[in-house]
Amino acid sequence: MPERIIIHVDMNSYFASVEQQANPTLRGRPLGVCAYLHPRGCIIAASVEAKTMGVKVGMTLQEAREICPQTVFVQNDPTKYRAVTSRLFKILHGLSDTIEHYSIDEAFVDLTGWARDPAEAAFLASRVKYRLTNEVGDWLRCSVGIAPTRFLAKFASERQKPDGLTIVNAENLDDHLSRVELEDLCGIGPRIHRRLKRAGIRTPLELKYHPIGNLMRILGKNGFYWWSRLRALECETLSLGDALPKSVGHSYCVPDRVNREGNVEGVLTKLAERAGRRLRAYGMLAESISVAVGFRNSHEYVGDWSRFEQPVNDSFSIVRQTSRLLHGLRKNEPVSFLAVTLGELSLPTGQMRLGDLEDGSQKAATTNTQERFHSSLFALRESGDIRVSKSVDSIRDRYGDSSIVFGRMFRLGDEAPDRIGFRKIVGSGYEG
Numbered sequence: 001m002p003e004r005i006i007i008h009v010d011m012n013s014y015f016a017s018v019e020q021q022a023n024p025t026l027r028g029r030p031l032g033v034c035a036y037l038h039p040r041g042c043i044i045a046a047s048v049e050a051k052t053m054g055v056k057v058g059m060t061l062q063e064a065r066e067i068c069p070q071t072v073f074v075q076n077d078p079t080k081y082r083a084v085t086s087r088l089f090k091i092l093h094g095l096s097d098t099i100e101h102y103s104i105d106e107a108f109v110d111l112t113g114w115a116r117d118p119a120e121a122a123f124l125a126s127r128v129k130y131r132l133t134n135e136v137g138d139w140l141r142c143s144v145g146i147a148p149t150r151f152l153a154k155f156a157s158e159r160q161k162p163d164g165l166t167i168v169n170a171e172n173l174d175d176h177l178s179r180v181e182l183e184d185l186c187g188i189g190p191r192i193h194r195r196l197k198r199a200g201i202r203t204p205l206e207l208k209y210h211p212i213g214n215l216m217r218i219l220g221k222n223g224f225y226w227w228s229r230l231r232a233l234e235c236e237t238l239s240l241g242d243a244l245p246k247s248v249g250h251s252y253c254v255p256d257r258v259n260r261e262g263n264v265e266g267v268l269t270k271l272a273e274r275a276g277r278r279l280r281a282y283g284m285l286a287e288s289i290s291v292a293v294g295f296r297n298s299h300e301y302v303g304d305w306s307r308f309e310q311p312v313n314d315s316f317s318i319v320r321q322t323s324r325l326l327h328g329l330r331k332n333e334p335v336s337f338l339a340v341t342l343g344e345l346s347l348p349t350g351q352m353r354l355g356d357l358e359d360g361s362q363k364a365a366t367t368n369t370q371e372r373f374h375s376s377l378f379a380l381r382e383s384g385d386i387r388v389s390k391s392v393d394s395i396r397d398r399y400g401d402s403s404i405v406f407g408r409m410f411r412l413g414d415e416a417p418d419r420i421g422f423r424k425i426v427g428s429g430y431e432g
């Protein structure tokens with residue numbers, strides 16, 4: 001069996017770089033991306049310049065300002081990051097049919113059979129870097145690791161930041177291991193670290209050359225995994241299929257001003273619309289929809305659901321159905337909570353996979369040209385509502401979330417802002 005070739009692509013200082021890409025006046029400056037713009041708000045990403053000054057992820061704005069007073073802060077904007085991620089992943093899907101979306105800024109690609117050797121993989125990786133800066137954004141950089149296993153590919157990408165390209169193989173592995181600490185290995189948390197230290201294992205190389213029997217006594221079956229990982233033996237495969245969600249939804253704790261200003265339906269529309277957009281990004285259709293409402297005075301929660309006549313993913317059908325359900329549930333009482341969930345998700349054809357995302361006419365992960373032809377036909381037959389919804393998506397990708405909205409969302413302003421889970425698989429499941 002030929003040696004496997006896995007690459008791991010990891011964007012450098014991702015959220016901060018995307019912000020600097022979008023706003024050139026932020027480039028070259030220490031920048032902190034925050035969950036909230038408040039002195040006690042937390043920094044969730046820092047630009048390369050900020051990191052050099054000692055600003056770290058997890059600090060509060062106040063702490064960062066003390067260390068580096070010229071730091072600029074911006075609030076995080078998940079829509080922007082997801083849009084860039086989907087463009088990066090689209091490039092990666094051109095390399096192989098086996099790709100794992102690991103987090104919003106990281107992916108593994110199995111190049112076994114697609115590249116002859118690690119050198120060719122390095123050539124393909126350098127092309128990814130070229131396309132990233134030329135087609136997505138010239139301020140964006142990524143680090144790439146190439147190795148025979150998933151674990152070592154991630155280890156390799158961490159060796160050089162930013163803009164790294166590192167090949168790790170059986171020959172140079174010990175050299176790389178000799179230059180890191182145990183805690184630098186992905187998966188060695190404080191607990192495992194303590195146990196290893198107690199057993200007299202202080203470095204990655206000592207871990208690698210420790211007798212396997214002993215290691216298993218210390219760490220159980222994990223001992224076997226660590227023994228394999230550091231010998232470039234594969235014990236994890238790329239996880240692919242489970243990347244598709246079973247439902248997508250959004251919820252929001254409604255502040256009182258929304259009731260006062262009569263914007264309840266507007267907020268719900270925004271949540272429904274956003275769920276629809278994520279559904280389209282997955283290239284999926286929903287068969288059912290549910291709405292939940294919480295009431296402020298009675299502390300009561302009610303919910304209802306219904307099924308679409310046929311699977312849909314356009315904003316119009318989703319919003320129409322959401323309003324219908326809301327009207328059935330509403331009482332003469334202020335609302336404290338709203339949620340929309342799209343369920344019973346499916347792909348338009350049995351063969352299409354995540355790779356065909358937004359548009360069925362793109363290179364499909366189908367096995368033959370005939371199927372590919374059918375998926376292009378499907379794309380051609382799309383209804384006007386779907387085409388309008390997708391056009392709206394691209395306008396927002398380009399000009400921001402508020403550039404084009406439904407009439408009833410007009411007065412909303414910043415109500416129900418988009419949130420993103422840190423280190424979460426892109427858009428998976430339920431988000432705030």
Ligand SMILES: [Mg+2]
Nearest residue numbers: 010011012105
């Ligand atoms: Mg990263």
